[in-house]
Amino acid sequence: MKNYVLANSRLCVHSTLRFWYYINLKGVSMRPTLRFMTIELIDRIIDEAREILCELGVEIHNRRAIELLASHGARVDAVKGRVYIPGSLIDRALSSVPSSFTLFDVHGNEACDYSGCNVHFTPGSAAIHILDYHTDSLRKPSTKDFIEFSKIMRGMRFIQATSTAFIPFDVHEKISDSYRLFLSLLYCEKPVVTGAFTIESFEVMKDMQVVVRGDEKALAEKPLTIFSCCPTSPLKWSETTCENLLDCAKYRIPVEFIAMPLSGFMAPVTMVGTLVQHTAETLSGVVIGQLANPGTPMLYGGSPAIFDVRYETTPMGAVETEMIDCAYNEIGKRLSMPTQAYIAFSDAKMLDAQAGLETAMGATLAVLSGINSISGPGMLDFESAQSLEKLVLDNEICGMALRIVKGIEPKEDFPSMPIFEELLAEKHLLISKHTRRYLKEEIYFPGKVIDRANRARWKDEGEKTLKARAHEEVQRLLMEYTPTALAAEKVREIISLMETEAKKFGMDALPEREE
Numbered sequence: 001m002k003n004y005v006l007a008n009s010r011l012c013v014h015s016t017l018r019f020w021y022y023i024n025l026k027g028v029s030m031r032p033t034l035r036f037m038t039i040e041l042i043d044r045i046i047d048e049a050r051e052i053l054c055e056l057g058v059e060i061h062n063r064r065a066i067e068l069l070a071s072h073g074a075r076v077d078a079v080k081g082r083v084y085i086p087g088s089l090i091d092r093a094l095s096s097v098p099s100s101f102t103l104f105d106v107h108g109n110e111a112c113d114y115s116g117c118n119v120h121f122t123p124g125s126a127a128i129h130i131l132d133y134h135t136d137s138l139r140k141p142s143t144k145d146f147i148e149f150s151k152i153m154r155g156m157r158f159i160q161a162t163s164t165a166f167i168p169f170d171v172h173e174k175i176s177d178s179y180r181l182f183l184s185l186l187y188c189e190k191p192v193v194t195g196a197f198t199i200e201s202f203e204v205m206k207d208m209q210v211v212v213r214g215d216e217k218a219l220a221e222k223p224l225t226i227f228s229c230c231p232t233s234p235l236k237w238s239e240t241t242c243e244n245l246l247d248c249a250k251y252r253i254p255v256e257f258i259a260m261p262l263s264g265f266m267a268p269v270t271m272v273g274t275l276v277q278h279t280a281e282t283l284s285g286v287v288i289g290q291l292a293n294p295g296t297p298m299l300y301g302g303s304p305a306i307f308d309v310r311y312e313t314t315p316m317g318a319v320e321t322e323m324i325d326c327a328y329n330e331i332g333k334r335l336s337m338p339t340q341a342y343i344a345f346s347d348a349k350m351l352d353a354q355a356g357l358e359t360a361m362g363a364t365l366a367v368l369s370g371i372n373s374i375s376g377p378g379m380l381d382f383e384s385a386q387s388l389e390k391l392v393l394d395n396e397i398c399g400m401a402l403r404i405v406k407g408i409e410p411k412e413d414f415p416s417m418p419i420f421e422e423l424l425a426e427k428h429l430l431i432s433k434h435t436r437r438y439l440k441e442e443i444y445f446p447g448k449v450i451d452r453a454n455r456a457r458w459k460d461e462g463e464k465t466l467k468a469r470a471h472e473e474v475q476r477l478l479m480e481y482t483p484t485a486l487a488a489e490k491v492r493e494i495i496s497l498m499e500t501e502a503k504k505f506g507m508d509a510l511p512e513r514e515e
Contacts, residue, residue, distance in 0.1 A: 030407045033117065034368035036327045042334045045272065049279035050087055057082035058235045058284045062242030065288050072291055085287055093287040096294035099336045101254055103161060103191040104222040106212050106486055111191050112160050114299065114338035117370030119405065120160040121363075121398045122193045123153070123391060124345050124379030125228065127166035131380060131387035133471050136350055138385055140169040143511040146180065150187035151481040152388060152474060158398035159377055159391075161226075163193040166386045172505040175498075177201040181208060181225070182498045183513075186491065189484055193256070193375065195228035199243045204501045206251055211493045212486070220252040223297065226373070229289075230258040231281045233266045242288065249289045254297035256340045256373065257285045262314055263324070265307035271324055278304055278328050286337075299373055300332030301340030303383070316376075316383055317347045317358030325362075326369040338372040342383070344394070344401075345376035351390050351467050355380060359394055363401040374398075389470035392477070396446045403444040411438045449473050 037045075057075075060066050060083050070076045072092075075084040100115030112120040129138040130145050146168050153162040164180035171179050177196045184192045185208060196202050205225075213219040229245045231237050248255045259281035261267030267274045282300060289296050305314040305321045315321060325341040332339040344363035348355035359376070366374045377394035378386045412434060413419070422432055429435050449469050451458060458464075464472075484491070502510055 030409070031117065031405055032368055032407055033370055034326065034365065035330060036323060036369075037330055039334070041272070042331055045275050045279055045331060046334065048276045049283060050090055052235070052276070052280045053085040053090065053284060054087060055084070056235070057084040058231075058237065058280070059083075060237045060242065061239045062237065062246075064246055065237065065242040068246075068288065068291055085284060089287050089291070090283055093283075093290035094335055096290045097286055097337055098295060098297050100338055101223065101297035103226065103254070104224060105191055106185060106189045106224065106484070108213075108222050112373070114372040117405075118372060119367045119370060119374060119402070120372065121158060121344070121374045121377055122161040123149075123159060123163045123165045124342065124376045124383060124386070125163045125165055125193060125195070127379060127384055127386040129381070129385040130166055131350065131385050131390070133389055133467075133474075138381070141166045141386075142170050143168045143183070143513055146183050147187055147513055148474075148478060149386070149388060149391070150184055152391060152477045153188045153190060154481060155477040156377075156391070156395045158395050158402055160190065161193055161373075162188045162190045163375065164195070165378060168511075170511045172502065172507055174198065174200070174505045175501050175507070178204045178208070178501055179498065179510075181205050182494060185212060185486070185494060186484060189486070191223070192225045193228070193373070194225050195230075196244050197240070199240050202244055202247045204497055206247070206253070207497055208494050209253075211490050211497070216251060223252070223254050226254045226256050226299065228258050228301075229255045229285060230260065231285055233259065233261045233281065234277060235281060235284070237284070237288070245285060245289050246292050249292035249296040252293065252296055254299065255285075255289060256299035256301040257282045258340075258342070259285075259302045259304065261304045263304070263306040263320070264309065267304070271320065271327065274304055274324055275327055275331065278302055278324075279331055282328075282332075298337060299340040300328070300335065300337040301342075301373065301375075302328055303342035304328070313347070314382060315347050316342065316345060316379075317354070317362065319361070322362050322365050326365050326371070329369050329371045333370070339370075340373035340375060341366060341371045342375045343371070344374050344397070345379035345383070346390075347380070347382050349381055351387060351393065351470065355390060356393070356397075359390075360397050360400075363394075363397050364404065367401040367405045388474045389467060392470050392473040393449050393466070396450050399444055399446060411442065447473065 059081055069083050102110055103112040105111045130141040132139050162184055167176050178201050181194050209219050209224045210216055227248045229241050259278045261274050261277045263269050263274045267277045304324050305316055306318050308315050322343055325343045329339040343366045344359055346355040346358035378391035380387055423429050
């Protein structure tokens with residue numbers, strides 16, 4: 001067992017250095033990459049997790065999943081309700097899980113390539129509140145809020161996928177999952193990170209995607225969504241989550257595993273102990289999904305956190321939480337799986353300095369670690385609230401973070417003598433050929449949300465606060481929004497599916513929305 005990972009890993013590059021670089025074939029362009037653990041520590045954590053699954057097992061509340069595991073040799077204790085997963089099944093699952101996959105937008109264009117150390121941002125998901133700009137207070141979101149969010153997401157240049165970010169409360173709770181996907185498909189053409197809180201929601205959510213793609217085969221070939229599947233800590237799978245996982249596997253809809261161990265509460269207080277638990281919980285899901293349909297695309301993800309005993313909270317912006325995220329990304333990479341993390345957001349209650357510092361630190365650590373899918377922009381208050389103003393600020397943070405991982409490389413800088421001769425002769429290089437060629441490629445220029453004016457100009461332009469600038473950007477994006485180019489017949493069919501689903505739960509009509 002101890003040599004399993006070393007013998008079977010498909011990773012090409014490893015290092016025990018804390019900070020190291022991927023070097024391209026030319027040998028001059030370098031991608032800065034952060035690492036927290038040695039290969040030896042990663043392998044020990046994986047070995048311990050494998051032993052836990054084999055000796056302590058996992059609690060499963062889904063008959064189909066239990067029967068599937070049992071049929072492949074797992075030992076089932078019906079009295080304790082536990083399934084014991086042997087190493088051979090873990091090996092089998094890891095041999096079939098894809099090392100990468102791609103998401104496509106509603107038109108079938110490639111949007112997110114989850115391979116290597118490519119990184120893509122998506123907003124945090126399933127918030128129950130929205131931060132109201134006018135009152136600075138939380139309130140329940142509505143259909144109008146979600147439509148505005150989706151329209152704004154169309155204009156978020158550095159957030160490559162959208163999400164079912166918050167839950168509209170003007171529809172029946174039984175359709176809230178499918179309704180959020182419905183609005184996302186109608187108003188934002190980007191791929192969607194989503195999920196279902198009920199077993200019944202999956203079918204209509206799958207059917208909507210099939211309408212967009214044309215048929216189930218096309219959907220499997222060009223995935224449109226990622227479904228979150230969340231084991232319960234410690235070491236437990238509910239009936240609903242298992243069923244969602246099995247359903248996704250059937251249609252090859254990509255899944256992301258969101259294990260949520262809480263250090264010092266529902267997991268060991270140490271980072272290493274928490275990582276052992278997270279690894280065991282995630283590997284158990286990989287086994288279930290791969291046995292159901294080998295080759296199902298998966299993200300090795302999660303949303304762990306430390307537990308702050310002083311306030312009885314789970315701070316997602318804590319540096320230790322972010323370190324755990326980056327560390328389990330290293331484990332996922334060691335297992336040759338693309339990765340995901342809930343990181344790059346804040347526990348702050350409003351758009352303030354804390355919101356900026358926690359989000360920026362998380363985004364920077366995430367891109368340097370090479371987390372493939374980074375979930376978080378827009379979120380506040382322990383994953384419970386979304387803010388449209390914070391979303392547009394976070395888009396700029398994402399842009400800056402993505403600039404970091406481009407690294408530093410020469411661009412006609414050698415030999416240097418001609419450039420410096422021109423500088424000395426002209427006294428500046430503002431309009432030099434070299435400047436004009438590389439200015440926008442070399443320097444990231446943020447939008448108006450970020451203030452780079454001198455004080456005099458800032459005063460002349462109204463002394464606008466960050467909050468005011470962000471709100472102006474929200475309004476600009478809403479004004480400039482253009483309707484989706486999704487074919488009219490597909491739009492009508494998606495609306496029909498949603499109306500039929502709503503009627504099952506006593507809703508004669510869906511909330512009014514803009515056409």
